[in-house]
Amino acid sequence: MMRAILLLAVSIAIGTLAGCAASPTAKFYTLSPAAASEGGSAGTVPGEAISVLVAPVTVPETVDRPQLVARVGVNEVRLAEFARWAEPLKSEIQRAVAGDLAQLLADARVSTTEQGKGSTGGYRVRIDVLRFESSLGETATVEALWSVRPPNGAAVLSGRTFAQERVAGKDYGAMVAAHSRNVATLSRDIATAIRQSGAP
Template sequence: MSKLLITALLVLLVTACANAPSVQFYVLEPLSQIAPITVLDTRQHTIGIGPISVPALLERKQIITRHAGNAVEIAEFQQWASPLQDNLLQALTRNISSLQPNDIVRAYPWSVHGTVDLQIVVDIIRFDTTPGKSANLEANWTIKNENTHEILKAGHSVINHSLSDSSYSGAVLALSKVLGEFSQELSLALLNVEMSN
């Protein structure tokens, strides 16, 4: 192979790499302006968040969007900066901490920090966007007494918000907001559990 051909191939390779789209990374943000839940019970509780499970479709770094006809799009160049399961756990823990300022909130696993009084287990069923339509969250959850393993409360949450911004940054922002609303539902459920125990 001549030097001229090798040089031409190298130039083509460098040009192709330079023109390849770069990967954009995203994180879920906890809500910065979130009002604490008013609690009449002044006792401090230790609340454990997790584990959180996600469906196999979401166990990937690429961001998933849904389209008509049961089609999904896996965005190769639009990715979560960390595994979605970890990102959800971190944001949810920070949201609950803001909503429950009198309590100590720890993310799963918390064994290094001791035990917790209450545990919130979350099973995410759906966490995606439909471009130009909605941001969607669906989840089953339980609140357990960590000492007795008794289920104190269980629920099923479905949250959908309209989505006008079809960009990926707009989609991630909308998903952060629906996660914030889900956090508020869990915080209210904790309040009812604590008031009755």
């Protein structure tokens, strides 16, 4: 009897260990600057080298979470427990836009943090993401309102960008790559506004 109980306990322990070994591990994803790699440099603002600050970005609460969120129906989304952003999505977008602008605006000094207390000497970019939707194997969509405040009190420029890319694969890596291209489209619209505003 004791032998049977011992064998059962060992079997359960082995089964538990095997289950733990087979548990999926989380993968972490990050948006990458993509504007220059797709379209080349868009040139620079004429005049002196400029500075650009990309302010903190806002995103919808639905996607403001560590997990990637995929739409699976008209009224249903799915949180991917094992596919997560490497940093908060709002920070991912802010960093990717800054990277894109640094490539699109030659010689510009682009940052995501204030260069000094009360600094107002450069362009300030604000982005409010209205939609950040993903469908595995289908499309990735980004819609955002943005504004560019030039230095020296010039008029604020604003716009709205809608970008949608096909997801070239059924995995989360392909979905994130499509969103990187969407963010690149957003960055190009902002870069165009900065160039058209001229330089101090």
